[in-house]
Amino acid sequence: MAIRIDGKVISAQVLDGVASDAAAFLDSYGIKPGLAVVLVGEDPASQVYVRNKIARATESGLNSIEHRLPMDTTQDTLNQLVADLNADPAVHGILVQLPLPAHLDEEQIIAAISPEKDVDGFHPVNVGALSVGKESLVPCTPQGCMIMLEQVLGDLSGKHAVVVGRSNIVGKPMAALLLQANCSVTIVHSRTPNPQALAQQGDILVAAVGRPEMIGADWIKPGATVIDVGINVIERVGPSGGTQRKLVGDVDYAAVEPVAYAITPVPGGVGPMTIACLMKNTLVAARRLQQMSGV
Numbered sequence: 001m002a003i004r005i006d007g008k009v010i011s012a013q014v015l016d017g018v019a020s021d022a023a024a025f026l027d028s029y030g031i032k033p034g035l036a037v038v039l040v041g042e043d044p045a046s047q048v049y050v051r052n053k054i055a056r057a058t059e060s061g062l063n064s065i066e067h068r069l070p071m072d073t074t075q076d077t078l079n080q081l082v083a084d085l086n087a088d089p090a091v092h093g094i095l096v097q098l099p100l101p102a103h104l105d106e107e108q109i110i111a112a113i114s115p116e117k118d119v120d121g122f123h124p125v126n127v128g129a130l131s132v133g134k135e136s137l138v139p140c141t142p143q144g145c146m147i148m149l150e151q152v153l154g155d156l157s158g159k160h161a162v163v164v165g166r167s168n169i170v171g172k173p174m175a176a177l178l179l180q181a182n183c184s185v186t187i188v189h190s191r192t193p194n195p196q197a198l199a200q201q202g203d204i205l206v207a208a209v210g211r212p213e214m215i216g217a218d219w220i221k222p223g224a225t226v227i228d229v230g231i232n233v234i235e236r237v238g239p240s241g242g243t244q245r246k247l248v249g250d251v252d253y254a255a256v257e258p259v260a261y262a263i264t265p266v267p268g269g270v271g272p273m274t275i276a277c278l279m280k281n282t283l284v285a286a287r288r289l290q291q292m293s294g295v
């Protein structure tokens with residue numbers, strides 16, 4: 001039986017640390033670290049994530065400021081809001097929930113966020129800093145994956161890590177963090193010939209492709225540690241004949257679990273870590289901004 005890497009337990013540990021750091025921040029400066037969360041439109045999944053972010057922020061002693069904008073918000077209106085939040089000293093972290101409605105330019109909005117307040121770590125300045133190993137705000141999902149990997153494996157030096165997927169949000173920063181931790185890193189993607197053969201060489205396999213249960217046991221080196229970043233809703237015929245909605249990862253958990261050394265479940269794996277690391281980044285941003293202000 002593989003070790004089940006429990007994202008709920010590990011994220012609770014991270015959030016405990018954030019809560020005591022937030023209390024110390026309040027003690028030192030008389031203000032709570034502030035996180036602004038911006039949601040445009042009514043995507044149901046995004047609404048759930050935003051609600052959870054606000055709840056975790058409040059529980060951790062952060063000040064959360066929620067901005068909900070209608071679906072037909074213009075780029076100019078969103079830019080103006082981001083500019084106001086950039087200028088607001090009570091706001092230390094800014095997060096624009098993705099995906100944005102199709103008429104909005106995500107790349108432009110991300111670039112408009114002040115890099116010091118970019119708690120998602122998506123701004124080109126933070127992306128560049130990460131790639132050259134400089135201090136930066138690190139994207140939350142890959143940061144959460146690293147915390148789980150280090151908790152279960154300790155030092156990752158010399159391990160061969162295979163990342164399946166090359167998105168800007170997960171695959172690319174994940175590869176950069178694994179490299180920084182002295183892993184040998186292979187990224188496989190849709191144009192890789194025989195990705196399965198490469199995946200089978202990984203001591204660590206990180207799946208971030210967005211295809212339900214694509215990674216079966218025949219992708220896994222026996223004894224590997226498997227991190228499943230996928231969150232996919234599927235419909236299945238239930239025992240009574242009706243359709244049931246179910247949340248599954250990119251990894252076929254039942255098939256891979258007997259082969260792996262350790263594996264994250266979906267739900268309850270990487271997802272809660274993403275939110276916990278967002279709170280952690282807000283603390284990092286708040287401390288840096290406070291130091292820069294010299295007060």
Ligand SMILES: Nc1nc2c(c(=O)[nH]1)N[C@@H](CN(C=O)c1ccc(C(=O)N[C@@H](CCC(=O)O)C(=O)O)cc1)CN2
Nearest residue numbers: 049096097098099120140267268269270271272274275
């Ligand atoms: N601005 C951002 N947008 C998006 C990000 C992001 O990091 N920043 N990541 C994803 C969505 N996301 C956070 O925003 C996110 C997704 C899932 C979870 C989570 O806890 N999932 C649970 C299951 C929840 C459910 O029942 O649906 C789990 O895996 O246990 C947290 C955060 C895209 N957009």
Ligand SMILES: [Mg+2]
Nearest residue numbers: 102104105106
């Ligand atoms: Mg767009």
